[in-house]
Structures are given as C-alpha cells and as structure tokens.
Amino acid sequence: MGGALPSTLPLALTLGDPAGIGPQLAIEAWRRLRLARGETFFWIGDPRLIEKAVPVVRIEHPEETAKAFEHGLPILPVFCETTVIPGRPDPRNAAATIESIRLAVRHALAGRAGGVVTNPIAKHILATAGFPYPGHTEFLAALCDQPGAEIMMLVSPQLRVVPVTVHVSLRNALDTLKTDSIVKVAETASRALKSDFGMIEPRLAIAGLNPHAGEQGLMGDEEQAIIKPAIERLRERGILCHGPLPPDTMFSAHARPTYDAAICMYHDQALIPLKTLDMAEGVNVTLGLPIIRTSPDHGTAFDIAAPATDACVADVSSLLAAIRLAAQMSTHRKGKNR
Numbered sequence: 001m002g003g004a005l006p007s008t009l010p011l012a013l014t015l016g017d018p019a020g021i022g023p024q025l026a027i028e029a030w031r032r033l034r035l036a037r038g039e040t041f042f043w044i045g046d047p048r049l050i051e052k053a054v055p056v057v058r059i060e061h062p063e064e065t066a067k068a069f070e071h072g073l074p075i076l077p078v079f080c081e082t083t084v085i086p087g088r089p090d091p092r093n094a095a096a097t098i099e100s101i102r103l104a105v106r107h108a109l110a111g112r113a114g115g116v117v118t119n120p121i122a123k124h125i126l127a128t129a130g131f132p133y134p135g136h137t138e139f140l141a142a143l144c145d146q147p148g149a150e151i152m153m154l155v156s157p158q159l160r161v162v163p164v165t166v167h168v169s170l171r172n173a174l175d176t177l178k179t180d181s182i183v184k185v186a187e188t189a190s191r192a193l194k195s196d197f198g199m200i201e202p203r204l205a206i207a208g209l210n211p212h213a214g215e216q217g218l219m220g221d222e223e224q225a226i227i228k229p230a231i232e233r234l235r236e237r238g239i240l241c242h243g244p245l246p247p248d249t250m251f252s253a254h255a256r257p258t259y260d261a262a263i264c265m266y267h268d269q270a271l272i273p274l275k276t277l278d279m280a281e282g283v284n285v286t287l288g289l290p291i292i293r294t295s296p297d298h299g300t301a302f303d304i305a306a307p308a309t310d311a312c313v314a315d316v317s318s319l320l321a322a323i324r325l326a327a328q329m330s331t332h333r334k335g336k337n338r
C-alpha cells in the first residue's frame with residue numbers, strides 16, 4: 001500500500017523496552033536499509049546495548065543521520081539505569097524508555113525528524129514504574145498537547161482497521177461505546193486517509209457489535225441505538241461509509257475490497273483479523289496528531305529476546321514496514337501541505 005518516495009528527513013526510532021526484541025530489531029533494520037539505500041533513521045537508545053554487535057555512530061543532532069548511516073547505526077544516546085537482561089524487563093529502565101519517546105516526539109514536532117517509529121514497550125512494566133498512560137498512543141497525544149485527538153489504525157497489505165475503543169477491558173469498551181466516539185474516530189480516519197495515505201474519497205466499513213450485527217435487535221440493540229445514528233451523521237458530513245456490518249463476515253476476502261478501512265467497535269475486533277492475516281507486515285499507526293507515528297504490530301516478544309551479539313531470531317518485517325510507511329506518510333503529508 002503506498003508507493004511514495006522516501007521522506008528526506010530521517011525517522012526517529014525509539015528504544016522500546018530494552019529487554020525486548022527492540023535493540024536487535026534496530027540493528028537488523030539498519031543493516032537492511034543501509035544495504036538497500038532505503039529510508040534512514042536514528043535510534044534513540046542505549047549504545048551500550050548494541051555497540052559490541054554492530055558499528056554505531058553516536059550523534060547529537062538528527063541532521064547528522066544521513067552522513068552517519070553509511071558508517072554505522074546512528075544513535076542519539078539515552079542510558080538505561082540498570083543492566084539490561086534480555087527477556088527480563090526491569091521497571092528501573094522505564095525512565096530511558098519514556099525519555100526516548102519524549103525526545104523522538106520533540107524532534108518530530110520541531111521538524112528535525114520525518115516521523116516517530118516506536119519499538120514495543122511493555123505496558124505493565126511502565127505502569128509499575130508509575131507511567132500513567134495505557135500505551136504509546138495516548139502518551140504521544142499528551143506530548144503533542146492534543147489529548148483525545150489520537151486514534152489507532154492498524155495497516156497491512158490486505159486490511160486497515162481502526163478500533164473505536166482501545167486500551168480498555170471488553171466490559172469497559174461496551175460501557176463507553178458512544179455514537180459521538182464512533183463519529184469522531186471515523187472522521188479522523190477519513191481525514192488521515194486523505195492527508196497521509198493520498199486517498200481522494202476513502203470508503204469506511206462500520207462494524208456492528210453483536211452477532212449478525214444484532215439480527216434486527218434480536219441479539220442486541222447497540223446497532224440501532226448507537227452505531228446507525230453514527231453512520232447517518234457521518235453520511236450527512238459527506239463521509240462514504242456503510243454498515244453496521246456483521247463482524248464475522250466483513251473481513252472476508254470478498255468483503256475487504258469494498259472498503260479502505262474498517263471502523264471496529266473494540267480492540268480485538270480490529271486486531272485479530274489483521275494480525276491473523278498479516279502479522280509479519282502489520283503496522284500500528286497513530287492518526288489525528290501533528291506528528292507521524294508508526295510501530296510494528298507486535299509486542300516486546302520477551303520469550304525470544306536475546307543479546308545483540310546473538311543471532312536475531314525475531315522477524316524484522318513489521319518494523320521495516322513501519323519505517324517505510326512512516327516515510328511514505330511523511331511524503332504524502334508534505335505534498336498535501338505544499
């Protein structure tokens with residue numbers, strides 16, 4: 001999906017959880033992109049984690065990335081407080097993880113980075129360290145001074161999905177699902193598909209919530225009471241959308257070509273089909289913010305995390321897809337603002 005030229009500005013890649021697969025993936029991504037002469041990035045991470053495994057170039061400013069990339073992995077250093085043991089996350093290193101995200105956003109907001117690509121964090125480890133946000137998505141919105149503007153989209157070669165409710169329990173998602181939030185999320189998605197993905201008139205498929213999209217009220221009334229009014233309002237605002245669709249069939253090979261993004265009512269309704277179809281190529285994108293942010297669709301994978309000097313068994317495809325997509329989105333957005 002895409003095809004735009006790479007962004008000229010380097011991307012900022014964050015540390016993620018240092019005990020996860022992020023450091024090994026950063027190395028692998030640098031090796032491949034350097035060979036391919038593809039997109040460039042600087043890693044905001046701890047050089048001590050990787051410098052025995054790969055040539056690194058410590059930089060002070062993102063502008064040094066282009067020159068450094070040929071010679072080594074450009075690193076803008078942040079330092080972990082305590083020894084990192086792959087597979088054994090430690091809340092004492094949360095400060096470095098958080099600082100890396102902060103710096104990445106600062107550089108993107110200042111126009112020194114084309115976008116932010118985040119390595120995975122372990123939400124419960126950050127929470128133990130007192131981090132008050134459920135995930136990157138909400139933290140990034142706060143850093144951009146636009147809390148509530150953020151939405152999550154997962155993108156893969158076969159599907160795009162947007163959950164209306166995100167990092168909450170299923171019970172809480174049902175309680176908080178509202179017509180207004182469906183409208184807001186769908187409008188943001190539609191706008192972003194134009195500005196960041198180059199679409200002229202994006203088509204949205206709106207999922208139902210209940211089996212058979214409620215079976216005319218026999219199996220739940222949220223479709224009638226909450227989702228249909230949202231669709232009517234979106235149509236009045238000129239947004240192409242259809243639904244509520246039965247969630248069990250709307251992701252089939254026949255249905256997928258009829259829309260550009262599926263607006264889903266809760267996290268797993270959106271992410272299960274996407275990861276089942278395309279986990280290796282899936283990319284998590286934050287829309288609705290002044291900065292571009294992408295991330296691989298997988299998590300920290302502590303079970304396969306290893307020291308940087310070991311062979312990398314983790315698949316780097318999703319991170320590479322995230323880097324490429326961020327560059328393409330940045331190019332689209334620049335073209336739009338020209």
Ligand SMILES: NC(=O)C1=CN([C@@H]2O[C@H](COP(=O)(O)OP(=O)(O)OC[C@H]3O[C@@H](n4cnc5c(N)ncnc54)[C@H](O)[C@@H]3O)[C@@H](O)[C@H]2O)C=CC1
Pocket residue numbers: 021119120121122123124136284295296297298299300301302303304313314315316318
């Ligand atoms: N964007 C982010 O920061 C995300 C963070 N997470 C966090 O990750 C942590 C672990 O979550 P899990 O549900 O276990 O999901 P996970 O994606 O980390 O792992 C699930 C399974 O997939 C495998 N896997 C994941 N990425 C892989 C890769 N690149 N190559 C090969 N195998 C891979 C793992 O080894 C594991 O067996 C949680 O604390 C969660 O909060 C989860 C999703 C996204």
Ligand SMILES: NCC(=O)COP(=O)(O)O
Pocket residue numbers: 134135136137138271284295
């Ligand atoms: N399941 C997606 C996910 O957890 C990613 O969240 P975020 O850290 O990107 O907000």
